[in-house]
Amino acid sequence: MTVLNVVVGITGGIAAYKAVAVVRGLVLAGHNVQVIATDAALRFVGKPTLEAISRNPVHSDLYEGVAEVRHVAIGQAADLIVIAPATANSIAKLAVGLADDLLGNTILASTAPIVIAPAMHTEMWQNPATVANVATLRSRGVAVVGPGVGQLTGKDSGPGRMAEPEEIVAAALAAVVPNDLAGRSILVTAGGTREALDPVRYIGNRSSGKQGLAIALAAAARGAEVTLIGANLEVRPPASASLTLIEVSSTLELQSATLVAAAEADVVIMAAAVADYRPEQISEAKIKKDAQGDTLQLTLVKNPDILQGLSSARAEGQVIIGFAAETEPDREELLAIGRAKLERKGADYLVVNRVGWTEGFATESNAVVILGSGGVIVGEASGTKASVAAVILDLLT
Secondary structure: OOOOEEEEEEOOOOOHHHHHHHHHHHHHOOOEEEEEEOOOHHHOOOHHHHHHHHOOOOEOOOOOOHHHOHHHHHHHHOOEEEEEEEOHHHHHHHHHOOOOOHHHHHHHOOOOOEEEEEOOOHHHHHOHHHHHHHHHHHHOOOEEOOOEEEEOOOOOEEEEEOOOHHHHHHHHHHOOOOOOOOOOEEEEEEEEOOEEOOOOOEEOOOOOOHHHHHHHHHHHHOOOEEEEEEEOOOOOOOOEOOEEEEEEOOHHHHHHHHHHHHOOOOEEEEOOEOOOEEEOOOOOOOOOHHHHOOOOOOOEEEOOOHHHHHHHOOOOOOEEEEEEEEOOOOHHHHHHHHHHHHHHHOOOEEEEEEOOOOOOOOOOEEEEEEEOHHHOEEEEEEEEHHHHHHHHHHHHO
């Protein structure tokens, strides 16, 4: 993975507190982040916080570092510039090329892609001046993320809410990632299936779907046409013309949707955590504990092996990547389990990751070993789920 020099410009709006999560997301993805905060931004969030999260000094004064020509050097070294939040004032300055502070100078001194995340009240966002300024920036190739519709400062609600940090990070990295999956059709499954006991309860697992979602978003950013089959996702993907979401709940629903979508896919990535068993019978009414007594006995039946079925019926040239979530703490034993599973499932690759009470499921990070033909290790990755997704997708190029 290429380490990027990313400049995050933070301007003076209440959404500046969310910029901390943007910086954190970029750092956890493995990139070097330099924060430039305007004086107004520092009235909302302090330097110590930003320095602790970015792991670099925060820059704000145009006249600091004059001997090293800092007002030019930061921009020249940047691979990517992200402005979050981008206020109406900062958008206006960017549109006319003003350079009255360090951030403005940095932007003018850089040829790097620019991504902005607007944040302001609805009236300001819809003002003709802002509309014209945003159109000007778009015409110059500046990527605009959001804004969303939702709660604003005070009691106001409407268009103008800054996009969520995860969406901003994904869009920012998409501005610099290669378009090497263009023309490929990729099916990704994500989340955890749930097997109903009654209308109220289910048997499930702790998968949030974040790893599968990260793969789907990264694949779409790299030019692929993506179908995401999501089982009870904790976070839904942002709307995208190149990503289609199909929502399911149970393993049988996942199997049905996957079989249909896989027929048109060049690549199938089975990242969903699938329940191995389901209740033999589902109660039409809530199971009452008073009627059951001190114990409740359930009879479970085995669910179909979706990955194995897809592998055995694959079309010629189709690539299938499976996942194996295991609790085995010993690396060699973990790999042995993975190799046996890869042979049994018949996939091209198997992504083996250790899960437990505090790792793998429902976390922001992951660590995986990727097995290929014959059980050979063809890749390893650790870090954010976005960075792991990038390594997995590199298998396809």
